[in-house]
Amino acid sequence: MVDIREVPEADIDRAAELSYLVFHERPEKEEREKHRATLARCERIGAYDGDTLVGFVAAHDFRLSVPGADLPCPGLTFVSVAPTHRRRGVLTALMDEVLRRTGAAGTPLVALWASEAAIYGRFGFGAATQxxxxxxxxxxxxxxxxxxxxxxxxxxxxxxxxxxxxxxxxxxxxxxxxxxxxxxxxxxxxxxxxxxxxxxxxxxxxxxxxxxxxxxxxxxxxxxxxxxxxxxxxxxxxxxxxxxxxxxxxxxxxxxxxxxxxxxxxxxxxxxxxxxxxxxxxxxxxxxxxxxxxALWLRLADVRAALTARSWAAPVERVLELTDVRVPANAGRFRLRAGPDGAAYERTGDAPDLVLDVRELAACYLGGTRAAELAAAGLVDERTPGAAEELDAALRTPLLPHTADEF
Missing domain, CATH: 3.40.630.30 (Gcn5-related N-acetyltransferase (GNAT))
Incomplete structure (x- = not known):
C-alpha cells in the first residue's frame, strides 16, 4: 500500500526527478530551474512507499473558458509513476485523490494533456478539443x-x-x-x-x-x-x-x-x-x-455544476443516464432542462433518452465533439431518436473549442 499525501516544497526536486525518470528526460540546468519554479506554484500530491516518492501529480491553479463562463479548472501536469510501482494502483489512487479534493473545493472541472491517450479515459477524461x-x-x-x-x-x-x-x-x-x-x-x-x-x-x-x-x-x-x-x-x-x-x-x-x-x-x-x-x-x-x-482532455468532476454554469445555444430537455465509476454522485438518471435562459439538472426516475459515460459527456461539454457522432460510433446509446442531435444543437458554439496551452 502507498500513502497519498501532500508533497512538501522540500520534495519538489524528488518529484521532478521522478518525472525525468518516467519520461526519459535529461533537462539542462535552466529547464530544471523552470520546472522547480512551476512546481512551487502548483498543488502537489504524492504517492509514498515509506519515505520513497513513487507517484506524483501536480495541479496548476487555472481557470478555463467555457461557453458563456470562466470556471476554476485545475490543470494536471507532471503525472508520474515509478517504473517499479506500475500496475499497482498508484495512478488510480492519485486520480481519486485529485477528484476528492476537487469535489471538496466545489470545482466542477479538471483538465490535462495526455501523454498516452489510452490512459485517461478510464478516469473519466474525454478529449474535449482538437x-x-x-x-x-x-x-x-x-x-x-x-x-x-x-x-x-x-x-x-x-x-x-x-x-x-x-x-x-x-x-x-x-x-x-x-x-x-x-x-x-x-x-x-x-x-x-x-x-x-x-x-x-x-x-x-x-x-x-x-x-x-x-x-x-x-x-x-x-x-x-x-x-x-x-x-x-x-x-x-x-x-x-x-x-x-x-x-x-x-x-x-x-x-x-x-x-x-x-x-x-x-x-x-x-x-x-x-x-x-x-x-x-x-x-x-x-x-x-x-x-x-x-488536445485538451477534460473531466467533469461535478456534472451538475458544470452543466448549469455554461451557456446553451438552443433549448433541450432530455433525460441522461450517466455512468461514473470514480465519482458516484455523478452517476444515475438526470433530467437536463437547458436553453438560452439557463439550465437545471435534477435526478429523475424517468426512462433515459441518452445513456452515456461521463467521459463522453466531457468530450461534448465544450461543443467540440458531437453526441450524434459518438452515438454512431456506439459510445452513446440513443434510446430516443433525435435526442443526440437535440443535445448537440444546445451545446453548439460559434467557434470550435481550442487551446494550444500545453501544460
Missing amino acids: GVTVEIDSTRPLALRVDPDPRPLRLVDPEDAPTVIGPCHEAARASRAGRPTRGPERWRGEWLSEQDAFDEELSPPRIAVLGDPVAGYVLYRTKPEDDGGLVRTPGLVRVDELEARSPAVAAALWQYVASLDLTGKVSAWGRPADDPLLHFAADRDQVRVTAQFP
Missing part, C-alpha cells in the same frame, strides 16, 4: 482570397509582450472555449522563454503585432536553413500563437510570417480545426493540414 498542424510552403508568396489589413506591423520586445498582447489574448480566450488562464509567470516561463525547450536551434521568441490597440499578433521562432547534409532544409518559421480580431488581420499576420527572408516553410502546431486560414488560403496545396490530434 488541434491541427498547418504547414505553409513559403518558397513563393502566400496566395490569399481576402485582402490583408493594410496597417503596418511592428515588433514587440518579449519583455513587454504580456502587457501589449495580453488584452488581445484575453479577448480570444473569451471567444473560444477550452482556453486556460495565462498569468505573467506562464507568459514568461513557457511562451516567451529565451531558449525553446524542445529545439535549441530555434531563435528566441519574436512577436509582431498589428494595430493600436492591438488587433492581432503572431508569436513565432525561426531556424536558419541547413544545407550541410545531403538534403537542403529551408529556413523555418515556427508559429507558436496567432490571434486576430478579423480575417483581414489574420491574413496580414500569415502573410508576414510567410514572407520572412531566408525561410521556405511555416509550421504552426496546435491550430484550431476551424482556423479561417484554411478557408481564405487561395491554394490548399500551399497551405496543408499535416496532422490532427486530441
Whole structure:
C-alpha cells in the first residue's frame, strides 16, 4: 500500500526527478530551474512507499473558458509513476485523490494533456478539443482570397509582450472555449522563454503585432536553413500563437510570417480545426493540414455544476443516464432542462433518452465533439431518436473549442 499525501516544497526536486525518470528526460540546468519554479506554484500530491516518492501529480491553479463562463479548472501536469510501482494502483489512487479534493473545493472541472491517450479515459477524461498542424510552403508568396489589413506591423520586445498582447489574448480566450488562464509567470516561463525547450536551434521568441490597440499578433521562432547534409532544409518559421480580431488581420499576420527572408516553410502546431486560414488560403496545396490530434482532455468532476454554469445555444430537455465509476454522485438518471435562459439538472426516475459515460459527456461539454457522432460510433446509446442531435444543437458554439496551452 502507498500513502497519498501532500508533497512538501522540500520534495519538489524528488518529484521532478521522478518525472525525468518516467519520461526519459535529461533537462539542462535552466529547464530544471523552470520546472522547480512551476512546481512551487502548483498543488502537489504524492504517492509514498515509506519515505520513497513513487507517484506524483501536480495541479496548476487555472481557470478555463467555457461557453458563456470562466470556471476554476485545475490543470494536471507532471503525472508520474515509478517504473517499479506500475500496475499497482498508484495512478488510480492519485486520480481519486485529485477528484476528492476537487469535489471538496466545489470545482466542477479538471483538465490535462495526455501523454498516452489510452490512459485517461478510464478516469473519466474525454478529449474535449482538437488541434491541427498547418504547414505553409513559403518558397513563393502566400496566395490569399481576402485582402490583408493594410496597417503596418511592428515588433514587440518579449519583455513587454504580456502587457501589449495580453488584452488581445484575453479577448480570444473569451471567444473560444477550452482556453486556460495565462498569468505573467506562464507568459514568461513557457511562451516567451529565451531558449525553446524542445529545439535549441530555434531563435528566441519574436512577436509582431498589428494595430493600436492591438488587433492581432503572431508569436513565432525561426531556424536558419541547413544545407550541410545531403538534403537542403529551408529556413523555418515556427508559429507558436496567432490571434486576430478579423480575417483581414489574420491574413496580414500569415502573410508576414510567410514572407520572412531566408525561410521556405511555416509550421504552426496546435491550430484550431476551424482556423479561417484554411478557408481564405487561395491554394490548399500551399497551405496543408499535416496532422490532427486530441488536445485538451477534460473531466467533469461535478456534472451538475458544470452543466448549469455554461451557456446553451438552443433549448433541450432530455433525460441522461450517466455512468461514473470514480465519482458516484455523478452517476444515475438526470433530467437536463437547458436553453438560452439557463439550465437545471435534477435526478429523475424517468426512462433515459441518452445513456452515456461521463467521459463522453466531457468530450461534448465544450461543443467540440458531437453526441450524434459518438452515438454512431456506439459510445452513446440513443434510446430516443433525435435526442443526440437535440443535445448537440444546445451545446453548439460559434467557434470550435481550442487551446494550444500545453501544460
